[in-house]
Amino acid sequence: MLTHKKLEEFLLQFPNTFLDYPFGEGTSVYKVRLGESEKIFAIIADSSEPLRVSLKCDPQLAKLLREKYESVLPGYHLNKNHWNTIICSGQLGDDEVLDLARLSYRLVSE
Secondary structure, eight states: OOOHHHHHHHHTTSTTEEEEOTTOTTEEEEEEEETTEEEEEEEEETTOSSOEEEEEOOHHHHHHHHHHOTTEEEOTTSOTTTEEEEEOSSSSOHHHHHHHHHHHHHHHHO
């Protein structure tokens, strides 16, 4: 099952990414630097068990995933059309979660 450490290592491998704590301790925010701006592409609730990660998503895919999996919820405190919160309980495989993280990075960096 996907751990915070494994997911963090994956997220930080993308170009121009960094970890920040704009919401205080307990919420790891992964951003990409784009020129003079910064955009969030992943948020992890640090103490969540199982791991909870919020990722940006294409609106149609976001809706489809929420309909198909009970472990995929509308983004917690985020735009519900563009963000999903994924509970990493095993319903989605690790590779699927990593693919969604890759998509989230692509959506904010292009």
